[in-house]
Amino acid sequence: MALRYLTIDFNSFFASVEQQERPELRGQPVGIVPVMAETTGCVAVSLEAKAMGLSRNTRVSDARRLCPGIIIVEARPETYINYHRRLKDVIASLVPDLEVQSIDEVTAHLHAMLSRAEAEKLARQIKAKITREVGPLLRSSIGIAPTWLLAKVASDMQKPDGLVILDEEDVPAKLLHLKPGDIAGIGPNIQRRLGEHGITTMTQLFAATMAEFRGIWGGVRGEQIWRLLHGEDLPYFEQKTGQSIGHGHVLPPAKRNHTDALAVLHRLLQKAAMRLRHSQLYAGALSVSVDYADETHWSGELQLTETQDSLRLTHALNDLWHRRPEKSARRTPLRIGVHLTRLIDLKLHTPDLFEEQTEKTRGKLFEAVDHLNKVLGKNTVYLGGAHGATQDAPMRIAFTRIPEPEIEEIDRSYAGRLKKPQKPAPPEPEAW
Template sequence: MTPMRSLYVDMNSFFASVEQQADPSLRGKPVAITAIDNESGACVAASYEAKAYGIKTGTRIYAAKELCPGIIFRPSRHRLYVRVNQKIARVINEIAELEFVRSIDEFQVALGGDSSSLDRALDLAREIKAAIREKVGSELRSSIGIGPNHLLAKIAGKLEKPDGLQWLAPENMPEAIRHLSLDDLPGISQGIKGKLYGAQIYDVKALYNLDPRHARMIWHSVEGERFIRALRGMDIPLMPTKRNGYGNSKVLAPEYRPPHKARLVGRWLVEKASERMRRDGYCTRHFHLSLRLTDGGRHAGKKIGATRDTRFLLSLYEGLWRDIRRRSNGDVLSISVHLGDLVLLTERNGDLFAPLSPGMPNKPEKLAIVIDHINRRFGERMVKYGEHQDPPGFFEKG
């Protein structure tokens, strides 16, 4: 039997389940989580009771009411979900080797030694499920996948929901997943799917049997070859990814669309993006602002010297905001900020006239780091850079 190297925990209907755990009156009832509390908003998550009516992520609120007249809506509470995510991570780490927290509701566990046998891996998966129910919450269910690598473990975790437990290995491939569509597989985007169709690869079995060297040509990248070899069960390590940028965007509720209010939401997005950029050790050399307005889309950007100073980035934002507003009088439907052309702080050149030491933060950037520490410690925006608006239903990316 092929040794198992990875176990993937995928929490089921996570946001809705957390709300049902927090409020017993919601248990067993159709619940949808919303980012914007009006008819034009959409559901960002749904309980399995709601999914039974056809409600899913992206379903409009008015449509959800038509599908399920008795549905209960709750506003998203990102901080609550993060706290539960961290608690689950601690519980898993007590009984297994937690390798990565992949997202707000996905966790990757490394297997080895005794746990690399299928029987022991299955026992460990059951132990993790029981520990989450006992120590985090009885309403929190998970689907767990086991495989000889990360890709197969993740695919296995998607096969049975809710509360599933499945494994994939060369011993049961590709028959175990032949019912899936190509784009059901993680890593197969619509663009890659189109390229596969162009190469007359229409189903999972044909993909599995594809020559890895041919896959490299289809993908126009070594990632195609790596994908096929991983699909066949080889222990292919995940390649470290290089950041292209940090961005946040927000579709605004009607009350935040007037320009004077939308501007404050944009300031919040800049603060959050720059904070995440500092956390990961990067500086940005390009700032971009995009607005979708009632009279059309507008955008502006500027190249800058490598920086991670929030105050400086906010001053850039204000200047670009004024430039755009001079060309438009419309309300703001959505706003997006992006920090691009990244360079690691450790690789940033010095500047004798700035003054700026090579690979070291300057004084404003050191102050920003102190503010980050304070805000993380106290869990609130104890220190902020002037006036901003924390938008409801905001979810960080990356």
């Protein structure tokens, strides 16, 4: 089997970026949090904190107890995105055919037929160039294998700062100590189904037939997993991107009331609508969800004539909100979310005959609003429903989506191109 793929996984990425940026954090246990609160969880922890037993999602109060001296740092998403872009450019300079898996993981397709020695040399070149051009704190684990799935598995096998090559003679022997759940695509539900078929070890997994995989996965995905595990080169799985555009937010204690929750929902909706227009999509439905402090949940959806119009979406959100059951209105909102769904491409959109002129006019209006917010910063112009919540729900990085600061915050490429206000000329003296 040829070595066709290289996956590079950056270790403790957010914390490593902070340590690269701030020398006083180097060598210290660090926890990265979305907001500075004892009740929140760490979205990332440094290698030093991991060595002391901490893991991602540990509550801050528990982290302080388990790891005395831990330094808690508020996340800076734009900084992490900038580092992601720099790292991607460095990797692309050596292996240009890249597939971004997440903000801290990239897979490269190695079109050249590399020997084991050549593959190892390439991996060390990538690590060295990252150290020189981005920084020594950006450590990574690299996996190289015949398929992208095996390369992903290899990148997880030796952390931190690892390098694992799985060649033809290594599969499956070097994988047998792993568990089926260590394979990407084998989550809890699939593990349960595997168990129902008597498959609980990697030895049993590799002994299973393609037909068994199809039955367990319920279709062609099982066959794809089987073929990738057995070294057959297949394209990346089709990504289910563009199915929805939305945002969620955990309300801070002071805003766990229905008035503030609605304002934050409007803030989330306006962010989502701006992304919708930037992606040149139209939405045919709006959904809203609320998790309450008593662990109950409410959600609702409203179907729409496909739209990009923030005003129409605002009316839809207010309509949904007023449809909540009366008992929900008496509960304390804790976590909220808004999603635009039933998305279609701009090219497939047919304007309503009686609304076409209004749609064009509103389109120009929101094009101008979006431009002002990109140039001058988010919330320079916003609809009144979000008043009082414009500083809530800042940009967040999810594992499935890397946000664009140019859309959600400010496009810094405009810096220096804005005309500065001219000082008024002094009045000319009156003639006598």
